[in-house]
Amino acid sequence: SGNSISPVPPARLCFFSSFQSGSALLLASLDRAYVPYLAAQPWWFSPARPPSITSRSSGRPTPGTTSPACRWSTSPALARRGPSPTRASASGSSSSSTTGCPRTRWTGSSRRPSGSSRCRRPTRTAPARPTRSATAASASGSMATWGGSSTCSWPSTPRRSPAPAPSRPARSSGTFKCPRERDASHCDTTRVWLVSPSAYVAHMACVCRAALNEYIAAVRKVAVRVMEAMAEGLGIAAVDALSGMVTAEGSDQVFRVNHYPPCHALQGLGCSATGFGEHTDPQLISVLRSNGTSGLQIALQNGQWVSVPSDRDAFFVNVGDSLQVLTNGRFKSVKHRVVANSLKSRVSMIYFGGPAMTQRIAPLPQLLGAGEQSLYKDFTWGEYKKAAYNSRLGDNRLAQFHR
Numbered sequence: 001s002g003n004s005i006s007p008v009p010p011a012r013l014c015f016f017s018s019f020q021s022g023s024a025l026l027l028a029s030l031d032r033a034y035v036p037y038l039a040a041q042p043w044w045f046s047p048a049r050p051p052s053i054t055s056r057s058s059g060r061p062t063p064g065t066t067s068p069a070c071r072w073s074t075s076p077a078l079a080r081r082g083p084s085p086t087r088a089s090a091s092g093s094s095s096s097s098t099t100g101c102p103r104t105r106w107t108g109s110s111r112r113p114s115g116s117s118r119c120r121r122p123t124r125t126a127p128a129r130p131t132r133s134a135t136a137a138s139a140s141g142s143m144a145t146w147g148g149s150s151t152c153s154w155p156s157t158p159r160r161s162p163a164p165a166p167s168r169p170a171r172s173s174g175t176f177k178c179p180r181e182r183d184a185s186h187c188d189t190t191r192v193w194l195v196s197p198s199a200y201v202a203h204m205a206c207v208c209r210a211a212l213n214e215y216i217a218a219v220r221k222v223a224v225r226v227m228e229a230m231a232e233g234l235g236i237a238a239v240d241a242l243s244g245m246v247t248a249e250g251s252d253q254v255f256r257v258n259h260y261p262p263c264h265a266l267q268g269l270g271c272s273a274t275g276f277g278e279h280t281d282p283q284l285i286s287v288l289r290s291n292g293t294s295g296l297q298i299a300l301q302n303g304q305w306v307s308v309p310s311d312r313d314a315f316f317v318n319v320g321d322s323l324q325v326l327t328n329g330r331f332k333s334v335k336h337r338v339v340a341n342s343l344k345s346r347v348s349m350i351y352f353g354g355p356a357m358t359q360r361i362a363p364l365p366q367l368l369g370a371g372e373q374s375l376y377k378d379f380t381w382g383e384y385k386k387a388a389y390n391s392r393l394g395d396n397r398l399a400q401f402h403r
């Protein structure tokens with residue numbers, strides 16, 4: 001995306017075959033919490049196989065299992081922290097509304113705190129929070145921690161069977177209207193904070209460590225190559241002027257997996273449910289791969305939402321706010337969101353390349369033309385991140401840093 005916010009497909013980048021299979025392996029084994037979903041979609045385990053639609057993809061929950069439609073888990077950390085740029089509510093102006101999955105049952109007041117669930121929450125064991133020592137170690141660069149909703153254990157507590165999916169769209173007395181609920185989201189997320197790509201692997205007690213390591217190393221190379229090409233395109237002599245920030249010691253990288261269960265009740269209703277509210281990514285660059293289920297949209301300058309073609313063999317590369325500042329607005333971080341699919345699960349995995357916390361984020365001097373002023377106040381990535389965490393997901397977080 002970036003500067004080119006016209007509805008063109010994202011650039012296709014070449015997958016090496018080992019990368020492709022490593023990537024599929026990663027998706028298959030990343031977190032045991034995803035096994036029920038992945039098991040329902042055998043192509044995850046064999047990328048060569050077409051995404052054949054299995055009986056599960058018809059969207060009917062198998063009796064005795066938890067409905068994928070409303071399976072939800074919320075990071076206790078996020079719930080406590082409230083609105084955050086990684087997992088909070090959609091807000092701000094939007095030309096078209098999305099809503100909570102109408103089939104979900106609201107658990108509380110009509111305005112839930114951001115980051116908590118609108119869906120009926122299954123009884124489950126809260127995932128272990130990283131211990132203080134793990135967090136401290138992470139901050140000091142010696143390991144990475146798992147964060148977000150799922151750790152490497154699937155809850156052992158029994159879950160209630162869901163009510164069978166309605167055979168017709170769920171309407172309340174035939175007058176169901178899509179509520180304009182900006183605080184809704186319909187997504188499970190698992191995040192891995194990357195501190196040291198080699199050290200965190202040693203820490204991870206998951207089956208996925210090798211695949212994860214391989215994938216992240218490879219996708220980081222993709223990010224670096226893209227940023228090198230950007231520097232070249234901007235006429236900057238030092239090829240690593242931008243990319244060096246994600247390879248630098250202490251760079252702040254995150255890898256996140258999102259799962260958007262299908263929202264069956266949307267069928268035939270002509271409205272959409274928010275999977276991930278509108279936002280821009282705060283880091284430098286994001287490299288996303290998905291399972292080919294549609295849902296990702298970007299906002300054009302006129303506010304119109306455009307779907308990004310779903311292609312599981314393509315990367316979606318997104319410019320983050322920090323890169324917008326470094327290039328003094330030549331590349332723009334594009335607002336994007338995810339709408340839930342009524343039939344199919346969407347799984348995406350995103351590598352976010354961020355700079356080190358102390359990195360000064362300001363337009364590259366070699367980029368500024370004669371008399372050109374920075375459009376932004378000076379700040380460090382750490383300062384921006386702190387401000388971002390105190391904002392709502394859909395806020396224009398760069399606004400407060402504009403001169």
Ligand SMILES: O=C(O)CCC(=O)C(=O)O
Pocket residue numbers: 256258276281288290296336337338348350
């Ligand atoms: O899951 C997706 O497709 C996009 C998610 C996203 O934008 C994000 O995690 O920042």
Ligand SMILES: [Fe+2]
Pocket residue numbers: 279280281286336
């Ligand atoms: Fe994003």
